[in-house]
Amino acid sequence: MPPDDPRAAPSGVSPTAPGRDRSSRSDPMVLMVIAVVLLAARIALGFYTSKHPLAEPDRVHWQPIVFADSLARTERKPILYEFSADWCGPCQTMQREIFSDRDGADRIDKLFVPVRVVDRSREDGRNRPEVAGLQARFGVRAFPTLVVVHPDVGEPAVFTGYPGRDRTLDQLTQAGVSVMTELGRHPPALPDSGPIRLP
């Protein structure tokens, strides 16, 4: 390296490895590429997510209709029948705010033997016999309808419509605790329902 070369390393300082940019102000190309790729992915995912929102998981441990009565007697808990339909908007809101919510689902599981009864008459032309039977038994005319009942305890509590998470959980809790008291069972410790936690 010629002595007048401004890039010459001063004595005592090892020269920079060949090919390495010695400028202290060099722009970080790797970081630039990563940032651009991530930004592009962010924009693409933003568009994709706006078209295909994430499906919320169902956290309630739903039981088959045929086992409901025996489970209710064994566990000494009331049955919660949830009558809904895939096309029902309020049912989806309830699904998101209660059944997909950790605390809401926990409360349902502790208080009830939960049973989902989905109406398929619009899609399939008719319902399965056990679904039609339950709808007729509780006089279900609209969705969602929630029924709290126990095979050995008096009248069922029927709630039609979705008045919101807190009110629905209050209604269900009161009905569930009332049935448990009639069964001579202490109500379980329940989670604080807290504010609505939307995803």
Place this chain on the structure above:
Amino acid sequence: MLQLLFARPLRRSEYVLSRWIGIAALVSVIIVIQIAIGVAALAARGATPDSKEALMMIADNIAFAVGLSAVIVMFSTFIGGIADLGLLLLSYLITNLISVVGSAAKVSALTRAADELKTFLAPRLDLSGWVLDHGPVSWLAIVSYFSSITLCLLIAIMVMNRKELSYASG
């Protein structure tokens, strides 16, 4: 300080990245100590929190500290002293203002812009979907988090690279 630092053969990008790592590491240690004290206080009263949730809280807060450190490092390259924190607060204020105006006027574009700004200025990484089974993992949230950090650091390095620092100043 910077003048002395840059007299050595140190890339400005390395300075910015080291600063970010330093701030993030310091805040992370403080967070871990704070949460450990909180858990110990709860345990002393007989209420031991779920270890998974405690770890989740630590991970969440550290991720937030790492993200926020990148934002602060970016602002600190714009303006010196503690004015960078003022700039950060001002940007939060403007973001909230846009959000309020968007909600009041029902202009979804404004609300969306405010949400994006919030994600950029306060990057959060929600790991609960994986760890606590709180729902499906949002890849958008994860990508947004790392995108915000890399953008902040990139901007910080670009600004720092273009700064003229006089040895006589300061």
